[in-house]
Amino acid sequence: REKMAAATDDVTKHSIHTLVFRSLKRTHDMFISDYGVTPPDDLASMRVKIACKIRDEYAQVKDEPTLLPSEQTAKAALEIGKREAIPETETIVEGSHSYPSAPGVALTADTAKQAEPSAKAAQQLLKALPPTESDVAKSKQSHGVSGIHQKALSSGGRERIAPTGSKAVIAVYGSGGTKQALVPRKAPTMPKPQWHPPWKLMRVLSGHTGWVRSVAVDPTNEWFATGSADRTIKIWDLASGTLKLSLTGHISAVRGVAVSERQPYLFSCGEDKQVKCWDLEYNKVIRHYHGHLSAVYGVSLHPTIDVLLSCGRDATGRVWDIRTKACIHSLTAHTNTVATIKAQAVDPQVVTGSHDSTIRLWDLAAGKSTCTLTNHKKSVRSIAIHPSEFTFASGSADNIKQWKFPDGNFIQNLSGHNAIINTLAMNSDNVLVSGADNGTLHFWDWRTGYNFQRIQSLVQPGSLDSEAGILASTFDMSGSRLITCESDKSIKVYREDESATEESHPVDWKPEILKRKRY
DSSP: OHHHHHHHHHSOOOOHHHHHHHHHHHHHHHHGGGTTOOOOOOHHHHHHHHHHHHHHHHTTTSSOOOOOHHHHHHHHHHHHHHHSOOOOOOOOEEEEEEOOOOTTOOOOTTTSEEEEEOHHHHHHHHHHSOOOHHHHHHHOOOOHHHHHHHHHHHTTSOSOOSOTTOOSEEEEEOTTSOEEEEEEOOOOBOOOOOOOOOEEEEEEEEOOSSOEEEEEEOTTSSEEEEEETTSEEEEEETTTOOEEEEEEOOSSOEEEEEEOSSSSEEEEEETTSOEEEEETTTTEEEEEEOOOSSOEEEEEEOSSSSEEEEEETTSEEEEEETTTOOEEEEEEOOSSOEEEEEEOSSSSOEEEEETTSOEEEEETTTTEEEEEEOOOSSOEEEEEEOSSSSEEEEEESSOEEEEETTTTEEEEEEOOOOSOEEEEEEOTTSEEEEEETTSEEEEEETTTTEEEEEEEOOOOTTSOGGGOOEEEEEEOTTSSEEEEEETTSEEEEEEEOTTOOTTTSOOOOOOOBOOOOOO
């Protein structure tokens, strides 16, 4: 024990800093001889790397296309000429040119005249000669576009040669695969838009004490409901504009309302995470749908089955059984707030737009996303489905875009409404209306994307100019009245100008060449 204690006393204790520094120094001394020396290249890895680069960048042009029949014949003749000697040809000598007389040359009857080769013998001699490289080059046709296309197709079509659907220039190929001509297509021009009468303000309704965030029209077209940030839902008579009823029950702003076509039910949702079902025969809440983890921003009813759809700030859409209050599906794929949700009777039965700038089409039976549209660059706050065509529109701060069901094929951009689009509304007369944060209403012809009218909403007296935002809009069941909900706490009703004609309000249209963006 005394020896162990003496050995322990002999060990010098150093600080952690000293020990770490010594370790670093030993490591430095160990590797100082190899400092700055790169490790040897792995030849197998280098070969794989170069092969990948060649395939990725030069796959379309690294191999010559298959030679055409005429090229193969010329090439074969050139190879044969290189391998074989020139065959000797018998030359027929006849002519009338005399030898020059000179000392020592004896002229006889046979050698008195030197003959020239005949034309026939010259042609035989030329035919026997192998073709020169210049002759082959002259006969060789440029591979160009056709050759590259053939090469890409022969490799299995994996290389994408050009954007699909590009119709600006069409290559015309002959029977032998040779490119005969490039036929430029006529530049597309916008067709003449359908004439629509202009819209004018008909009525202004006041009654809410907060921003009016949502609106829905009764299927009988007798009344409509609005939800507001004052936590109330108000029922208004559509014909006269009088207030019929106020419903209270939400404890925060009401962000969405929907009226059922088959039952006397009104559905509402709000920033209090609640989704409510109101019985309009008793004007009371009869069901609550619990499940959202944050504010609920929109509700929609399925047109043919008893299913309710809702979406919100928890980045999900939820499918509810109206009768049992059960959550059938939770549509989870978006990465940010789901701002709008729409339903239709045929697949895809659910469409959602989100602040993650994507639109998703959903399979309602499976509860899964079937298609994601990523063309928008800004938040998608509104979606409108065409009442008769199999198409829909989406609104964002960058553009309004038209899409075709069922695969979400892009149709066209409706450019010009340079603001944050909060709402879209569509009627059966092919009029699309977009409402924005700055109080502007734009009216569009659906087929051509022509913007035929712009309206700047006027705020109520006593409100700030910045409170001119349009937060929600919808057409009534006839499509002849437009109802807008605004942030100056008012509701405005617009109608078509009955006195307008095509002569008094002509379409200011010029057949300009389209310069639409692809995405």
